[in-house]
Amino acid sequence: MIKTETLSKKRSGPVLFSEYKQGEGVKKALELGRENILFELKSSGLKGRGGAGFPTATKWMLTAASNSDKKFIVCNADEGEPGTFKDRVLLLEYPELVFDGMIIAGYTIGAKNGILYLRGEYEYMLKSLEDYLELLRMDNLLGENIFAGKDFTFDITIRLGSGAYVCGEETALIESLEGYRGEPRNRPPYPVNTGFLGHPTVVNNVETLASVPHILIKGGDWFRTHGTDKSTGSKLFSISGDCKKPGVYELPWGTSINELLNLVEAKNTKAVQVGGASGICLPKSQFNRVLGYEDAATGGSIMIFNESRNMLKILKNFMEFFVEESCGQCTPCRIGNIKLLEGVERIEKDDFTFSYINNLKELGRTMQAASKCGLGQSSPNSFISILDNFKDEIFGAKRKGEKNV
Amino acid sequence: MLVLEKNALSEEIENLVGEFGKDRSALLQILQAIQGKHKYISDFAQQEVARMMDIHPVEVNSIVSFYAFLYSEPKGRYIVRLCQTISCDMSGKEEVAEAVQRELGISFGQTTKDKRITLEFTNCLGMCDQGPAMLVNEKVYTKLDPETAVNILSEIK
Numbered sequence: 001m002i003k004t005e006t007l008s009k010k011r012s013g014p015v016l017f018s019e020y021k022q023g024e025g026v027k028k029a030l031e032l033g034r035e036n037i038l039f040e041l042k043s044s045g046l047k048g049r050g051g052a053g054f055p056t057a058t059k060w061m062l063t064a065a066s067n068s069d070k071k072f073i074v075c076n077a078d079e080g081e082p083g084t085f086k087d088r089v090l091l092l093e094y095p096e097l098v099f100d101g102m103i104i105a106g107y108t109i110g111a112k113n114g115i116l117y118l119r120g121e122y123e124y125m126l127k128s129l130e131d132y133l134e135l136l137r138m139d140n141l142l143g144e145n146i147f148a149g150k151d152f153t154f155d156i157t158i159r160l161g162s163g164a165y166v167c168g169e170e171t172a173l174i175e176s177l178e179g180y181r182g183e184p185r186n187r188p189p190y191p192v193n194t195g196f197l198g199h200p201t202v203v204n205n206v207e208t209l210a211s212v213p214h215i216l217i218k219g220g221d222w223f224r225t226h227g228t229d230k231s232t233g234s235k236l237f238s239i240s241g242d243c244k245k246p247g248v249y250e251l252p253w254g255t256s257i258n259e260l261l262n263l264v265e266a267k268n269t270k271a272v273q274v275g276g277a278s279g280i281c282l283p284k285s286q287f288n289r290v291l292g293y294e295d296a297a298t299g300g301s302i303m304i305f306n307e308s309r310n311m312l313k314i315l316k317n318f319m320e321f322f323v324e325e326s327c328g329q330c331t332p333c334r335i336g337n338i339k340l341l342e343g344v345e346r347i348e349k350d351d352f353t354f355s356y357i358n359n360l361k362e363l364g365r366t367m368q369a370a371s372k373c374g375l376g377q378s379s380p381n382s383f384i385s386i387l388d389n390f391k392d393e394i395f396g397a398k399r400k401g402e403k404n405v
Numbered sequence: 406m407l408v409l410e411k412n413a414l415s416e417e418i419e420n421l422v423g424e425f426g427k428d429r430s431a432l433l434q435i436l437q438a439i440q441g442k443h444k445y446i447s448d449f450a451q452q453e454v455a456r457m458m459d460i461h462p463v464e465v466n467s468i469v470s471f472y473a474f475l476y477s478e479p480k481g482r483y484i485v486r487l488c489q490t491i492s493c494d495m496s497g498k499e500e501v502a503e504a505v506q507r508e509l510g511i512s513f514g515q516t517t518k519d520k521r522i523t524l525e526f527t528n529c530l531g532m533c534d535q536g537p538a539m540l541v542n543e544k545v546y547t548k549l550d551p552e553t554a555v556n557i558l559s560e561i562k
């Protein structure tokens with residue numbers, strides 16, 4: 001057996017960072033059988049951890065229901081949202097959870113092939129992950145007749161990305177796997193029907209898959225005891241910026257921003273960006289809000305800004321990011337992000353009117369409605385929330401004060 | 406490019422197509438392998454890939470131009486990518502950037518004359534809790550300051 005136990009794990013948390021022995025979840029899955037797995041998953045209320053929050057059980061059921069002879073399970077490890085690094089920790093320190101999750105998914109939906117799509121920036125992990133897969137093959141946890149006699153064949157390959165944020169979008173990721181530009185597809189059809197090479201495909205975030213083994217072992221009801229009614233279980237938060245203890249934390253959903261700031265010892269916090277560059281920026285008055293699908297939703301990126309930071313400069317950094325990363329396929333996103341960045345630059349130079357700014361916010365709302373994929377639908381979030389929530393600093397008295405210095 | 410070099414490159418691509426397969430879904434892997442070895446994918450290499458995989462050269466070029474980590478122009482043996490995203494920016498990326506530019510005598514986007522190092526900015530590397538961060542080819546370095554960054558770059562040959 002693989003000696004995962006010998007790897008010292010200093011982390012602790014309610015679900016993902018709790019005790020787990022490699023292979024345990026797979027064994028349990030084979031005992032339970034497909035229907036019971038789907039039942040536990042459904043009762044757990046697990047939703048996609050990448051940010052979109054689609055119910056995992058539904059995705060799996062739709063794919064399991066198809067009688068296509070070829071299906072795929074794809075693990076989305078294209079973690080590119082600014083401020084997100086939880087998948088790095090899972091892949092480096094908890095590969096057994098991620099791979100067991102993939103094996104269980106393969107068994108449940110009836111797929112023989114799993115693909116881990118690893119972002120190009122994480123190529124340094126490739127060797128250790130490949131080695132780990134090789135050990136799983138040696139232990140007959142991958143390959144033919146996994147856990148002898150069960151008539152279940154499954155293997156995992158790893159494919160690298162090449163530096164494109166948009167490939168985190170599941171249909172763009174599939175395009176990339178197929179050897180095309182990572183341009184999102186129109187949906188429907190959804191990957192659960194027409195995915196990789198036209199076959200039914202489940203695309204799940206690393207963290208989603210890693211949660212599955214724990215859910216099967218301890219039960220869906222147990223999972224629900226963590227978190228809130230609408231956001232069950234726990235979440236990994238990637239916390240960076242102005243605080244004493246940045247890093248990855250596993251916390252139950254429903255934790256407030258204030259609690260989180262205390263935990264990481266953040267002082268003089270002015271703003272918290274929830275959900276990365278595509279998320280929203282909250283001012284002090286909203287630090288009592290809670291993290292969860294029903295309130296401040298996030299794939300886990302939390303960036304903390306203290307009083308010394310310039311909010312306009314932060315916004316500019318985000319908009320430059322989107323201008324670079326827009327795939328250019330649809331007009332609202334391709335042109336819209338350039339226009340929003342231009343707006344930030346004009347505010348910087350004091351060359352604007354308020355009617356112009358209002359037009360830009362209107363443009364942002366149009367982008368949210370009219371862009372083809374999540375990139376352009378969410379890129380205006382920080383533009384709108386920063387200009388709204390920090391208007392005193394950006395347009396008002398405080399700005400003047402700064403200028404007189 | 407010398408005829409001999411061209412032949413060698415063709416053979417290499419033929420081997421890659423043999424290894425990864427002729428299916429379109431192998432295209433990115435083949436291009437990544439060429440990129441990894443040669444640090445860029447020349448026009449000739451793109452044409453050869455297209456010929457051997459039975460796709461139009463423009464298709465190959467559109468892939469190379471789409472992905473930030475694939476290049477059609479020659480780059481240095483070491484491609485240095487400094488993270489420019491906000492958390493690294495706030496932890497001192499600007500000072501690191503200035504120091505390495507001064508040391509190497511080139512700006513970001515350029516390659517040293519001896520073709521040793523190319524400097525580039527990149528977006529979030531997933532090391533935001535340990536910024537500033539950079540990649541040197543596929544290797545990652547974190548918690549940089551101007552001095553450590555310059556030292557790392559002077560050590561690579």
Ligand code: FES
Nearest residue numbers: 488493530532533
């Ligand atoms: S912001 Fe630099 S690694 Fe994420």
